Amino acid sequence: DVKVTQSSRYLVKRTGEKVFLECVQDMDHENMFWYRQDPGLGLRLIYFSYDVKMKEKGDIPEGYSVSREKKERFSLILESASTNQTSMYLCASTAGQGGQPQHFGDGTRLSIL
Amino acid sequence: AQKVTQAQTEISVVEKEDVTLDCVYETRDTTYYLFWYKQPPSGELVFLIRRNSFDEQNEISGRYSWNFQKSTSSFNFTITASQVVDSAVYFCALSDPTYSGAGSYQLTFGKGTKLSVIP
Numbered sequence: 001d002v003k004v005t006q007s008s009r010y011l012v013k014r015t016g017e018k019v020f021l022e023c024v025q026d027m028d029h030e031n032m033f034w035y036r037q038d039p040g041l042g043l044r045l046i047y048f049s050y051d052v053k054m055k056e057k058g059d060i061p062e063g064y065s066v067s068r069e070k071k072e073r074f075s076l077i078l079e080s081a082s083t084n085q086t087s088m089y090l091c092a093s094t095a096g097q098g099g100q101p102q103h104f105g106d107g108t109r110l111s112i113l
Numbered sequence: 114a115q116k117v118t119q120a121q122t123e124i125s126v127v128e129k130e131d132v133t134l135d136c137v138y139e140t141r142d143t144t145y146y147l148f149w150y151k152q153p154p155s156g157e158l159v160f161l162i163r164r165n166s167f168d169e170q171n172e173i174s175g176r177y178s179w180n181f182q183k184s185t186s187s188f189n190f191t192i193t194a195s196q197v198v199d200s201a202v203y204f205c206a207l208s209d210p211t212y213s214g215a216g217s218y219q220l221t222f223g224k225g226t227k228l229s230v231i232p
Contacts, residue, residue: 009156031218042224043204050218058219090158094218099146099165099208102220104158 003027006091006105014113019078021108023091029103030096032074034058034066037088037107049074050096081112115140117207119223126195127231134190134226136205147181147188148206148220158204164188195230202227 007022025032033048035058045058047066055066063085067075074093078085088109092102116139126132138147149161162172164181172179176193192199206220 033219040224043222045219048219088156092158096218099163100218101148101160101163103160104150107156109156 004091004093004103004105006089006108008108009106010109010111012111012113013078013081015081015083017078017081017112019081019110019112021076021078021089021091021110023074023076023093023105024072025074025093025103026072027093027095027103028071029093030071031094032068033092033094033102034064034074034076035090035092036060036085037090043090046076083112086110086112115207115209115221117205117221117223119203119205119226121226122224123227123229125229125231128197129194131191131193132195132228134192134203134205134228136188136190136223138186138188138205138207140207140209142209144209146208148208149179149188149190150204150206152202152204152225154201161190192228195228197230197232200228200230 003026005024013019031050034046035043037043044060046064047058049055049068052071065077088107090107091105094100094102118137145166147164150158151161152158169181178191180189202225204225205223208220
């Protein structure tokens with residue numbers, strides 16, 4: 001079974017802090033994704049990566065950056081956290097072939113105070 | 114552009130009733146994949162099924178069944194004899210792997226349908 005592990009289930013940070021959300025997958029997947037989920041808005045793609053050190057912006061990249069130094073790890077960075085970044089963050093990975101399902105982590109509920 | 118519409122925002126049913134969750138999609142491509150995911154209250158998204166655009170055969174897995182109709186661009190999900198454990202948010206998603214470029218593995222999600230099964 002694919003295992004996608006997010007470092008924290010719950011996280012509370014303060015406005016202006018730099019926040020790191022970590023995601024690790026154990027299936028040697030090429031593609032990794034970061035989403036945020038908000039009530040009434042569904043899942044929105046922030047960034048994705050299709051290879052080590054490669055990244056592409058998703059639909060809502062503003063205020064975020066990512067890092068993929070190793071194939072198994074994909075980090076989401078909030079450069080200067082703001083209250084409107086309070087959300088549920090979900091990481092996913094998928095194999096390189098098109099049409100494969102994405103496998104998700106348990107999610108991180110991030111609160112910015 | 115791709116789009117997935119789940120018109121039902123919330124549904125409540127009494128245990129043992131059957132329930133159908135609707136999904137309508139838009140894509141200009143002939144090769145694509147459709148997915149259903151379940152998100153229980155604990156938060157993780159669980160993959161349920163994948164369907165490719167060339168396979169219109171309906172699928173049944175226990176109490177779950179899926180009806181794919183290309184003519185109406187729909188991929189509906191039916192739960193038979195619902196149970197309290199079915200309470201969750203269900204997402205329909207679309208993938209178009211023929212899209213050129215690095216975005217070819219993205220999923221376009223609907224906004225989800227929250228299903229509440231009342232004992």
